[in-house]
Amino acid sequence: MAGLSKNSPTPQALTVHAQSRVLEVSFSDGASFRIPFELMRVYSPSAEVQGHGEGQEVLQTGKRHVTVQSLEPVGNYAVQPVFSDGHDTGIFSWDYLYYL
Template sequence: MTAPIPTNVHYHQQARELELTYPGDERHRLPCEYLRVFSPSAEVRGHGKGQETLQVGKKFVGLKDITPTGRYALKLHFDDGHDSGLYSWDYLWWLIQHREANWAEYLERLEAAGASREPLGIQIRQL
C-alpha cells in the first residue's frame, strides 16, 4: 500500500487527538486511546497472529511527545510510558481507513475479556 504522506501533524492536547492533514487539506483526527491500543509495537501486537496483548484502561491516555522517524514514520510517546513501535505513514493511513471496524472489534474483545477502557486506578500492594 502506498499511503499519502501527511503535510502536517498536530496534537490536540485537551481532546487527546492526533490530527493528520493530507494533500488537498484532507484532515483526520485519531484519538490517542485508539492509537495506543492499536500500537504497532511487538509489546501490543506480539510476534504473530494470536499473540496480541489486549490493552485495557487506556481511555484517558495522551501523548507526551511525537518524534519523526526518517521520512516514513512517527514515534509516539504516550503518557502511560509506552513509546515502542513506529507508526509508518502506511500504518497510520490503514488506521484511518479501518477506524470504525477496528474500534468495534476492540470493544468486542474488551467485553469478551470482561475488561474495560477505564483505568483501574492506583494499585495498592498488600504487605
C-alpha cells in the first residue's frame, strides 16, 4: 500500500476476538471488517513474508490456528501484531488493514 493520505479512513475501534480468531476494525468512513488472524499472518507486510521485491514472496502454510497475542501501536498510522507462532515483524498500516 502506498501509505496514508489525508483522506484515508482511520480506525475508530480495534477489537481482538481471540476465540473466533479475528480482528474487528471499524473505520471513520463507517466501514467495518472482521479480518481473520490467518489472513493477517499469511499476508503479513513483513519482508519475511513479502520478500524484498516482486516475486520474492514466501508462501506461508499451516497458519490456520494462529492467534494474535498482542497488538502494539506504531505511531498514529499502524499496528504491529505479535502472532502465536512468534512472527512479530509485520507493520499493518491503516490502509493495509482496510485493503485486507
